[in-house]
Amino acid sequence: MSSEDTFTIAIDGPAGSGKGTIAKELSKILNYHYLDSGAIYRVIALAIHNKKLEFNQEKKIVELLKEIEISFEFDKTFLDGKDVSSEIREESISKLASKIAQNQELRKSLLSFQRSFAKKPGLVAEGRDMTTVVFPGADLKIYLDASVEERSKRRHKQLILKGNNVNIANLVTEIALRDKQDKERVHSPLVIDDEAHIINNDGLSVEETINKILALIN
Ligand code: C5P
Secondary structure (H helix, E strand, O other): OOEOOEEEEEEEOOOOOOHHHHHHHHHHHHOOEEEEHHHHHHHHHHHHHHOOOOOOOHHHHHHHHHHOOEEEEOOEEEEOOEEOOOHHHOHHHHHHHHHHOOOHHHHHHHHHHHHOOOOOOEEEEEEOOHHHHHOOOOOEEEEEEOOHHHHHHHHHHHHHHOOOOOOHHHHHHHHHHHHHHHHHOOOOOOOOOOOOEEEEOOOOOHHHHHHHHHHHHO
């Protein structure tokens, strides 16, 4: 066990690999706590946007962390008590989140906050550096992957449902760019941990993917 009586499942993977859906469902099934670490970067990006700061004002961004309150209620995200769950999913905020995630000082400042989610009976944490940096001693590590084409199709479907008609070719380019930023950044890049079980879920349903993970737990 990663810490006494707490079972930690760390899931990493690229944007659109289904980590969010899978981690949420898994935490419900197991009755574990849930951490969407990407939402932390997104909510900080929103705060930066609101304060009209630039993504490269590193010191000011770290200072800003002391002024804002980030909280969660399962999959709902709050900034200073306001529900910002939809706002943080907007494309401009996604792009900004990926940029500020390159800030090493910011990442360091967020470590203890993220680790505080590891509580009894257990935690399902998802992001880019859960298996490698935040919970290197996790009890189970998963790297969830899917092809860029499959991930773009899923994103396209989500956007269509929201009433946004976007070009799928543009999505492929955007997702590939975000992968590049996440994989090639100097600090905490998205890499496959040696201990991680790789699951490629191209063509797999949510249920099938979850069953694979449950089999690993058992
Ligand atoms: O997972 P999601 O797409 O919501 O994450 C938003 C951005 O936050 C990602 O593009 C990534 O750059 C960053 N991120 C990160 N480390 C994490 C989770 C997310 O750098 N653990």
